[in-house]
Amino acid sequence: MENKISFGAKLKKVMAVRELFMIILIIIAVLLLTIMSPNFLTRANLVSVLIGLVPNGIIAVGMVMCLLEGSFDLSVGGIMAFTGTLVGVLMLKGVAILPAVLITLAVGLLIGLVNGFFIAKVHVHPLIVTYGMQRITRSAATILTGGYSIYGFDAAFGVMGSKRIGPLPLMVWFMLALIIVFDVLFRKTKYYRQAYYLGSNPNAALLSGIKVDSYRIQTYAFSGLCATVAGVVLASRIMAGTPTAGDGLEMQVLAAGVIGGCSMNGGEGTIIGCFLGVIFLSLISNALTIMSVSQYWQGVVTGVILIAAVSIDMILKQRRAQAAVKK
Amino acid sequence: MKTKRILSAVLALLMLVTMIGCSSNKATATESAAAAAPEASSAPAGADYSKQEYVYLATVSTVPYWVDTQKGLEAAAKYLGVKCTFLGPTDNDVTKQIQQLDELVAKGVSGVIVFGADSAIGEAINRAIDAGVPVICDNSDVASNRMMFTGFDGHAMGETGAAVMDKLLNGEGNVIIGGFPSESVLSREQGYKDYFAEKTKIKVLDTINDEADPSKAPEIYAQALAAHPDVNGIIGCDGDSGKAIAQALENAGLQGKVKVVSMDRNEDMLPYIESGTIDASICDKAYMCAFFGVNMLFWYNNNVINPIEGWKEKGISPMFNSVDSGVMVVTKDNVKDFYHKN
Amino acid sequence: MSELLKMEGITKKFPGTLALSDVSISLNSGEILALMGENGAGKSTLMKVLSGIHSKDAGRIIIDGNEVHFNGPLDAQAMGIAIVNQELSIFPHMSVAENIMANRQPASGGFIKSQQLNAEAQKYLDELGVAISPRTKAGTLSTSVQQLVEIARAISMNPRILIMDEPTSSLSDKEINTLFTILLALKRKGLGIIYISHKIKEVLTLADHITVLRDGKNSGELDRAEADEHSIVKLMVGRESHFIFPHKAPEGVTKTVLSVRGLQSGEKVKDVSFDVTAGKILGVFGLMGAGRTETARTIYGLEGKYSGTIEMNGRMLNIRTPRDAIQAGIAYLPEDRKLDGLFLGMPVKDNIVAGILDKVAPGGMMKESLIARNANEMVEKFQVKVPSIATRVSSLSGGNQQKVLIAKYYKTNPQVLFIDEPTRGIDVGAKSEIHKQLRELADSGKAVVVISSELIEVMGLSDEIVVMCEGRVTGKVSGSDMTERNIMTLATKFIDSSAQEAS
16 A cells, blocks of 8 residues: 655645745745846845835735635725824824824724624625725825825834834834734634634524624724724834825735635635735835836736736646546 | 644745845945946046946826936936936825835935925935935925935926916916826915916816826816816816816817816827817926936936035035926927927 | 423414414424425424524424523524534535534633544544544535534534434435434434434334424324325325326337447446437436446536447447537436526526527527527426416426426437436425426437436336446346345445455
């Protein structure tokens, strides 16, 4: 009886785990980039990339929860812009930093709750609700500031960007902590596992005693909260409230989630996977900048790589499924 | 499954830490620029400057307005023998522009011209300068330690345009102003409004957002026209406004009856000036600003100028603070010269 | 033994139908009550009321002498009622353990204790004799194992009342035996079990009492001692009923239209040879895993490559996709009609013409009059009970859905019709009608191949029976050879030897 698994079979098993596939993709990307540009593998560049993806990373946590349930939140970019501006407005009006941040977090949570209510109780499709909310929050951000960015905050507010621990500013460590903590929570706690149950079979979830409607509302509240945290962190970094921030961010994070292993039908995916997707997409963007690729080509390059990467994985998945059926 | 997840997480973290840890602390821009620059006080002919890269960092980077800027960059690259690049996010999200600036600094470019669309980029500009990358602000200024500003004050530009409209309408009538909520555009709109309020009897009926999107703007102006049948003049404050206004007017059959003052010299808008649908367009001297800017940065880097011994180390900047580029007014009379055909 | 449960005068209305009208049942602890009835009789609805999934419009539920009210499934679960539904409610992405202990995972401080989770799940898996790891992803399991996982889930809730709705539909005989052993053990422990099934043999083996519903009302009750096939069927259909099968094919019908030799495909079809005669019904019988469905699917081009020969009217066929099979004149009605055969969201008429779109759309445009004509013709011919041909197929009963499917394939005018488990999940009355229709198809000159695991049905319906075991044809019986014993012998020929191979 054959007891040894061939290397090919082992490799196939490894590739089956989307996270490892992503790491391999990233390693390939890094190698290619290092060869193509001597400026890539420099401390300054890598730090700059990491800093840039912090908002995406924070928002990813909330977006994954939505994806697990077979849904998504298109309002996160707008919420980030609005809350990033709101905290600035509050501070300029004389509110101290901590209360300003707390109030802003509460507002963001509230926006998420509104999303959740319309989706779970009124049964409006998440696409409509969250896209509508995106338009509302973006406009609200512009209304708040009259279109301009606002600045002039107390220097202490900039701690996320200015305080460094090692080579990286606080905001990066903060994001990493969030990613790691929530990845563990989603794998190991009853509360967050419910998202997987819900996404895998909503009817059975209901019958098993999961309060489906209430949980969905909580999910969107959580997503809104994550977007708010991202907004505050971003405002802290650039020391300005920018109403135009995060344009198109929701699609980027969504794509990162899918490329990192989340199924749009729900039931699968991890936070680490989505985070790896965020890293991968940021590397592509960085590559375009340091290789001075014409702006006109940005969209083409990003789109092609995205489609290609997920296609490769889907093809491998199909081959695996066919092999299993033959049994 | 579980072990694989932990494994992948650990690997990812290790990867990040290793990359950062082993990455070389590349020489900063100042050192590399200095390394390329000769000791002499004038840039010797025949020296190799091809490794110097000067970047123009815009926003809304794919609109036709930037064509002139890029032509200026090309000319400068050829003239100086350096590399010139045009970059910037495709939307007007300043946070993306900030991110790119940081990445360019990390890359170690020789100098950056920043389109100061939003003052939020001020801190990033200071970071760049601290890292040894000189920065010029073009078209719109940003409060920072930037070496120089080139361009025309947005507000003053608005006033110039307002004066043109004032003449066209003989001092009174109703106008609509179109633009989009970017700081530089907003300041132009304000310039128009202030001039009208202070010096004329012209009433501004509405300020609308045309999103700087040539696919949506015509409809937006058409709706504004329909909402204000008593309008006498329309003003466009961003580069894509003019054509959209013209299209909306022609669709409604109102060309010639409503006066139009627009912005910039986009190729596809010029025919409307020729035909008279657009009465005048205020355009800046984007080509020259870019060409000039690159040269200034080059001079700063390469010991071409030497008014005071050791001015760089001593922190005494001989560069001009602000250069007023002036504007050009394009009308039916001179529009033919503005086509790019050559 | 005490009266554990009493449902009194339960009435339940749905828009357009009165599903239950004044229905009462009674269950003692330590007893198995079988709930029987035709499709639409109200059995599932009654149990959904009991398990809190549906609310009742009238009546009382009394447990241990106390009246209870349920606001939802959790209330029923709290009272110790567990139900295994007919439609599987599995979480395909989650592990078996997570399925069994859904939302009841052992945890401390919110953190799931995975070792304990898997150990507990393992306990129930062992009890049910399921030899899989509790860490397996549920979606990768076969339907029969998934059903066992659901049963494990119900048992793990330590219920006092266990409701099982058609629990053996996907199980093999061995698994059924194991299940019965467990149910009997639970019964001895004092549980009350309500067992919904239309399989009369099973019910006669298992049940202490039988309650029959008909058209949403009580039809009658029987004790085990007094129950037999006839008395049960009588209560279900309201008339003395022998299962009367239609006539067999007349003498002299001998034209071989399809000839299969040495067919091999994948792992399930190892060596299959048989002939199909026009005008006759060929039965294909075998136990679960015999490879009958896979054989039919191979011939229909659904399994890809095969070796061996398939000949139609003397001409060799090369079938790579269903299109090739259809063009050769072969039709296949699949086992799972809902999943593979019908367009549930579409009206009856669109389903019926689905195979002949070219004919009802001359020049590319669909002609309503042609569609309606064809649909009405079929509804008439096969006696499909629908309010109108525009009714959505999803609202039809199982039997009528099957008739629509047969009509669809009939319209494509095939020479050979393979039909897989034609009367599964269909009530007794409709079964007879379908048997009649199949015979009519044969009489009209077509060759009909019926794959079935109901021995009585296969014997009553077929002119000849091909028996398969472990992917091989083990024999053919007809006429006086067609006895239960002969068939069962052929069907189990390789069972013992294959068990040896696997070790």
